[in-house]
Amino acid sequence: MPNDARLLLLDKDVVESLLLPDDVLDAVREAFVLHSRREGRVFPLVRESLAAGGIFGIKSGDVPTQNLLGFKAAGFWPGNRQLGGEPHQATIILIDPATGRPICIVDGNAVTTMRTGAAGGLGLQQLARPDSSSVGLFGTGVQARVQLSYALRLMPTLKKVRYVSATGQPNLSFEAHFSARYDIALALDRNAMVAESDVVITATPGAGALFDLGAVRPGTHLNCVGADTNGKRELPDGLLQRVHLFVDDRAQASQIGETQWAPNTPCVELGDLLTKDAQFNRGRDDITVFDMTGLALQDLTVARMLYNCACESGLGNALAWPW
Structure with a gap:
């Protein structure tokens, strides 16, 4: 041997x-x-x-x-x-x-941190409006930071960042990481932040819906990171039925992602967009969601x-x- x-x-x-x-x-x-x-x-x-x-x-x-x-x-x-x-x-x-x-x-x-951030960046490139200029971010932790870093790296049109912190208070170290190049500040009202954002990123522990259904306006793209276990969620009831839904893996998303709350919602795997096996011609008023659960x-x-x-x-x- x-x-x-x-x-x-x-x-x-x-x-x-x-x-x-x-x-x-x-x-x-x-x-x-x-x-x-x-x-x-x-x-x-x-x-x-x-x-x-x-x-x-x-x-x-x-x-x-x-x-x-x-x-x-x-x-x-x-x-x-x-x-x-x-x-x-x-x-x-x-x-x-x-x-x-x-x-x-x-x-x-x-x-895990970096590959999830990169996946989110690829989702934005494929799905967000090319002229998106504002980001609304839920979270200020490690994953929120890397999601925002890749978003800003891959979409140079993004200039304005508003965020919601777990404490409701400004996170100065988080802001300092981005403030030299971007307009970044704490959002005082989470629903208003969502309504005013072209891109919304949710990177929280997934304890429940983060905003109201009516806050999401036409043309918004949402990257959803926090739902990675049965019972977790970040989106409000009824949203998935209104959107064009994209996932990393169809079966896994319906098990542990946001898609578990509406498992019969039609969806497309992001990889199929990258290989051109699927096509998506975004209308300006389309709402898109990328439900990210992480691929092995x-x-x-x-x-x-x-x-x-x-x-x-x-x-x-x-x-x-x-x-």
């Missing part, structure tokens, strides 16, 4: 040093395309509540023609805040499909990119992993 096998460990510092926004964007776009062409498979989702109070999930898949196989074990442990840690935790493992042996273990926290293939294509970069750069810790 082989006894010289190695397992590469990529910790937080290595991952963050290699996660360049454009590289992540390319990897996430590839994941959408692979999914659309059914060259990449997404296996059944695991998402379970734990007795200890957390939520644990596994997203897995493969791309047989590329010898890509793996999974991400991730979830949400709210008690970590009291320990001074991050509630979201994720670990990605790449596996040799020929032998089942692990190749690389990746700290998945920053990967996104985690795998980004992790493979990191693995290749680390090998080329001599980064990471290689451990003996004999058979």
